[in-house]
Amino acid sequence: MYFTFLTGSQHLYGPETLAQVEANSREIVGFLNEKAGLPFPIEFRGVMTGPEAITAAMKQASFEDGCAGVITFCHTFSPSKMWMNGLRLLQKPWLHLHTQYGMEIPDGIDMDFMNLHQSAHGDREHGYIGAFLRLPRRVVAGHWTTPAVHEKVAKWMQACAGAAFSKTLKIMRFGDNMREVAVTEGNKTAAQEQFGWAVNTFPVGDLAQAVNAVTDAQVKEIMDEYHERYTINTDDTASVEYQARLEIAMLGLLQREKCGAFTNTFEDLHGLRQLPGLATQRLMARGYGYGGEGDWKTSAMTAILKHMHPAPASFMEDYTYDFAQGLVLGAHMLEVCPSIAADKPRIEVHPLSIGGKEPPARLVFAGRQGPAVCASMVDMGGRFRLIVQEMECVPPTKPMPQLPVARTMWKPLPCLETAAECWILAGGAHHTALSYGVDYTTLNDWARIMGVECVRIGAGTEPAALERELMVSDMIWGRK
Numbered sequence: 170m171y172f173t174f175l176t177g178s179q180h181l182y183g184p185e186t187l188a189q190v191e192a193n194s195r196e197i198v199g200f201l202n203e204k205a206g207l208p209f210p211i212e213f214r215g216v217m218t219g220p221e222a223i224t225a226a227m228k229q230a231s232f233e234d235g236c237a238g239v240i241t242f243c244h245t246f247s248p249s250k251m252w253m254n255g256l257r258l259l260q261k262p263w264l265h266l267h268t269q270y271g272m273e274i275p276d277g278i279d280m281d282f283m284n285l286h287q288s289a290h291g292d293r294e295h296g297y298i299g300a301f302l303r304l305p306r307r308v309v310a311g312h313w314t315t316p317a318v319h320e321k322v323a324k325w326m327q328a329c330a331g332a333a334f335s336k337t338l339k340i341m342r343f344g345d346n347m348r349e350v351a352v353t354e355g356n357k358t359a360a361q362e363q364f365g366w367a368v369n370t371f372p373v374g375d376l377a378q379a380v381n382a383v384t385d386a387q388v389k390e391i392m393d394e395y396h397e398r399y400t401i402n403t404d405d406t407a408s409v410e411y412q413a414r415l416e417i418a419m420l421g422l423l424q425r426e427k428c429g430a431f432t433n434t435f436e437d438l439h440g441l442r443q444l445p446g447l448a449t450q451r452l453m454a455r456g457y458g459y460g461g462e463g464d465w466k467t468s469a470m471t472a473i474l475k476h477m478h479p480a481p482a483s484f485m486e487d488y489t490y491d492f493a494q495g496l497v498l499g500a501h502m503l504e505v506c507p508s509i510a511a512d513k514p515r516i517e518v519h520p521l522s523i524g525g526k527e528p529p530a531r532l533v534f535a536g537r538q539g540p541a542v543c544a545s546m547v548d549m550g551g552r553f554r555l556i557v558q559e560m561e562c563v564p565p566t567k568p569m570p571q572l573p574v575a576r577t578m579w580k581p582l583p584c585l586e587t588a589a590e591c592w593i594l595a596g597g598a599h600h601t602a603l604s605y606g607v608d609y610t611t612l613n614d615w616a617r618i619m620g621v622e623c624v625r626i627g628a629g630t631e632p633a634a635l636e637r638e639l640m641v642s643d644m645i646w647g648r649k
């Protein structure tokens with residue numbers, strides 16, 4: 170995956186100036202590739218001096234599978250009408266890098282120097298056409314050698330990687346959504362149009378058959394890995410082995426169908442002896458998305474967060490509050506990804522109080538601390554809304570030895586009460602995708618690329634202002 174870099178100019182400057190524009194552009198791109206710590210490479214595709222070349226470059230960027238986005242920068246003045254047709258055709262995310270070759274105004278500056286280095290002029294013309302066309306775009310301003318610019322470009326690149334992944338994502342649903350639950354439902358056809366997700370059902374019976382076809386040798390291999398990576402805190406080896414079978418069978422089906430995420434529900438496990446617990450946790454650790462109770466939207470978002478950033482990420486659920494300390498205890502029945510574990514996970518077997526199946530093996534651990542976000546995608550009827558909660562994960566306040574599931578605790582920003590009021594006003598789900606690497610800026614970039622509303626809840630958020638924002642947003646997004 171790479172990003173296309175185009176420099177704006179025009180013919181009027183003559184070959185000598187254009188050669189200098191190209192040399193400077195190559196130097197900027199070279200620096201960004203070698204010293205900026207960006208997650209993906211940038212390919213310089215030339216100095217644009219006329220509409221034909223611009224349109225050709227935009228078409229090429231749109232149809233190259235490996236190109237995840239286009240970065241433009243106007244070194245000199247670049248009359249913007251010549252960009253219009255190309256930008257209209259562009260089908261990839263666009264970042265307008267408003268930089269300038271030189272950091273400072275040099276001593277002895279003359280008119281020739283100023284004509285060559287006039288991004289302040291050229292990028293305003295370029296910005297106007299972006300605004301005129303109402304094109305979604307990210308604008309990053311600053312000198313190309315500064316870390317603040319690198320960080321903004323890196324986050325946008327991660328959003329683009331998430332967008333490219335989203336457009337190819339297939340989600341395997343075992344069973345339907347949990348009966349009577351509203352927020353995990355949604356329009357799958359609309360989701361495919363908006364995000365590219367192919368959300369399709371597969372028979373649980375096929376999974377049961379695949380589980381039965383797993384060989385003892387395959388189980389032994391996985392069991393050896395369990396012994397190596399986890400503390401085995403149970404005598405019920407048969408239950409652990411059954412989860413190994415589930416893991417192998419589900420992985421096989423996901424690979425066969427080229428799916429990057431899956432769902433299941435405890436209400437539809439016909440032919441299975443246990444709800445997949447340990448098995449689901451292991452697949453999430455491999456990078457697969459997961460949503461409980463048929464929640465395909467959260468499953469997709471978990472997979473996307475994992476592909477945007479290599480940091481730990483998991484399916485999560487707001488479970489219980491500690492109002493005294495302003496904290497949320499997050500967990501799920503079983504399915505929390507061990508990538509977020511702060512300690513060595515333990516394999517344990519405990520009964521589930523719902524579902525009527527055998528007690529499933531699961532990984533039990535406490536989550537790591539640090540800044541994180543959780544994201545919830547909800548279907549508002551006719552459109553989607555992404556809600557992002559900024560938070561600080563903290564070590565669990567108590568040992569909780571009677572709690573038989575993986576858990577993590579966090580302080581939502583600005584504080585538990587305000588965050589919860591805002592989340593509930595916005596209609597955020599109890600299920601979320603949690604990431605320790607992706608932040609609001611990246612998710613907002615991603616939402617802009619996908620064409621959906623993004624609501625931030627974090628430091629400074631205030632319920633009355635958010636309520637007004639949601640009402641205004643509903644009018645705007647409802648008309649799109």
Ligand code: MN
Binds near residue numbers: 461486600
């Ligand atoms: Mn749930």
